Amino acid sequence: KPKNRLPPGPWTLPIIGSLHHLVGALPHRTMMALSRRYGPLMLLRLGEVPAVAVSSAEAVALVMKTNDLTFSSRPSIPTMDILACGGKGIVFAPYGEHWRQMRKVCIMELLSSKQVKRMEGIRAELVGNLIRHIADTASTGAAVNISEKVTRLSNDVVTWAVFGSKFAQQGEYLRTLYDTLALLGGFHLIDFFPSSRLVRWLSNGEHNMKRRYSRVQRIIADIIEGRHEAKEAAGSGACNTNDDDMLDVLLRLQQEDALAFPLTTEIIGTVLFDIVGAATETTGRLLEWVMSELACHPEAMAKAQLEVRKVLGEDHRAVITNSDLAELHYMRMVIKEVLRLHPPTPIILRMNQEDCKIMDYDIPKGTSVYVNIFAVSRDPKHWENPEQFKPERFENSKMDYMGTCSEFTPFGTGRRRCPGIQFSSSLTELTLANFLYHFDWMLPDGATPASFDMSEKFAFTVSRRYDLHLRAIPHVSLKSMPSK
Numbered sequence: 001k002p003k004n005r006l007p008p009g010p011w012t013l014p015i016i017g018s019l020h021h022l023v024g025a026l027p028h029r030t031m032m033a034l035s036r037r038y039g040p041l042m043l044l045r046l047g048e049v050p051a052v053a054v055s056s057a058e059a060v061a062l063v064m065k066t067n068d069l070t071f072s073s074r075p076s077i078p079t080m081d082i083l084a085c086g087g088k089g090i091v092f093a094p095y096g097e098h099w100r101q102m103r104k105v106c107i108m109e110l111l112s113s114k115q116v117k118r119m120e121g122i123r124a125e126l127v128g129n130l131i132r133h134i135a136d137t138a139s140t141g142a143a144v145n146i147s148e149k150v151t152r153l154s155n156d157v158v159t160w161a162v163f164g165s166k167f168a169q170q171g172e173y174l175r176t177l178y179d180t181l182a183l184l185g186g187f188h189l190i191d192f193f194p195s196s197r198l199v200r201w202l203s204n205g206e207h208n209m210k211r212r213y214s215r216v217q218r219i220i221a222d223i224i225e226g227r228h229e230a231k232e233a234a235g236s237g238a239c240n241t242n243d244d245d246m247l248d249v250l251l252r253l254q255q256e257d258a259l260a261f262p263l264t265t266e267i268i269g270t271v272l273f274d275i276v277g278a279a280t281e282t283t284g285r286l287l288e289w290v291m292s293e294l295a296c297h298p299e300a301m302a303k304a305q306l307e308v309r310k311v312l313g314e315d316h317r318a319v320i321t322n323s324d325l326a327e328l329h330y331m332r333m334v335i336k337e338v339l340r341l342h343p344p345t346p347i348i349l350r351m352n353q354e355d356c357k358i359m360d361y362d363i364p365k366g367t368s369v370y371v372n373i374f375a376v377s378r379d380p381k382h383w384e385n386p387e388q389f390k391p392e393r394f395e396n397s398k399m400d401y402m403g404t405c406s407e408f409t410p411f412g413t414g415r416r417r418c419p420g421i422q423f424s425s426s427l428t429e430l431t432l433a434n435f436l437y438h439f440d441w442m443l444p445d446g447a448t449p450a451s452f453d454m455s456e457k458f459a460f461t462v463s464r465r466y467d468l469h470l471r472a473i474p475h476v477s478l479k480s481m482p483s484k
């Protein structure tokens, strides 16, 4: 067999390969810098694991569109495999019949337009609570920790969508989920030397992950048991499928037993973990970066505020709902520009199920593929002044984030594209419109846009390194804040 022609890559060391280029750095930025030197397809040897980094729109189109089916699996990584739970969920599951079934359930039942609509009143209530809380903080003259508030808001919305209103184990469930996700974002030697028994013996990454994940599954099993008991106590007359949260929907499908792969408690627990994990980290991060960029660009902030206040009227509207938002074109351009500069998941993980040739290079079956969408959406070949925050670049442009344009794919593209776009956009737009309508925002004392720290922290998603604190000055009279 002729020798494979592999993509070029940075110099390697014995045993650790290219790991020394990446350890301790922000991987999306380091990979971007390396790819500018070695090309849009770059071979990395992460310990004993061969990986290819994809860093241009042309390469994204070939990998995620032309060869979508070939590259629609996820790599097998020891700590991640524990969360994949033998392929029972969605996010980490390898491509196959089981994933296809769960993806269909996700799109048709859990994240359907009906479910997003069902959450409308709840979103408005939770955003209203936050606006009131910010107004209270503003009246004391203290700064608001935006990072913390938007993370909690997105947690509350998604847990409500999944489990209904507050449930007894919510605190414990979210704490364990966050611990598990934090562990996933960490560095584990075993992920780079999966065949080494010595590393497995020395490293505690897998052990810790198993312990935390089994706690998550136990809590879910308790919640499900409680739900069954409550249903029995309420009797059959209490069924109203219009009010079903995601757990109710899955339990109904379990009872109907019409799926090719019957839903077990473990499968339900895995899917719900995937959805809560995928939703909370990303939407909170996006809102955090939107407010950071606007605070550093007062002219864009003023323009967005003017638009919201003009479209919604200056008559001190108390509650803004999703149906009010259709005309907020500039605000949507701001969101796109932030997704371009700060995609919450800057690297998408894929794996090819077959040998494949891309740009004349061979990508052997089973290679881990790191699609660096961060590098792609800052590529000077496609973006003028790519490092500059300029929402106006989307003016008169048809470019959206639905995966049609390979140079801008913050939600991925192809078969594995994010199924939560509508869920996420409706919360992002509603929250931002309320923030802009009700308050003027200022950097905390002493900070200027030029000196403001915008450094990043990578842990699977990219957040601010330091929480964002802003001072809120109510724009409308406090009397017109959404009432309790």
Ligand code: HEM
Pocket: 090, 091, 092, 103, 106, 111, 158, 274, 275, 278, 279, 280, 282, 283, 286, 343, 344, 345, 348, 349, 410, 411, 412, 413, 414, 415, 416, 417, 418, 419, 420, 421, 423, 424
């Ligand atoms: C700003 C918000 C969000 C961003 C930027 C984002 C981004 C992404 C990306 C890049 C992927 C991988 C796509 C690929 O492989 O091509 C993904 C997958 C996924 N996302 Fe999101 N996401 C967001 C919000 C959400 C929300 C709110 C939910 C659920 C309520 C969600 C559920 C999922 C699921 C289940 C997958 C796995 C899909 C699969 O593997 O088939 N995401 N997301």
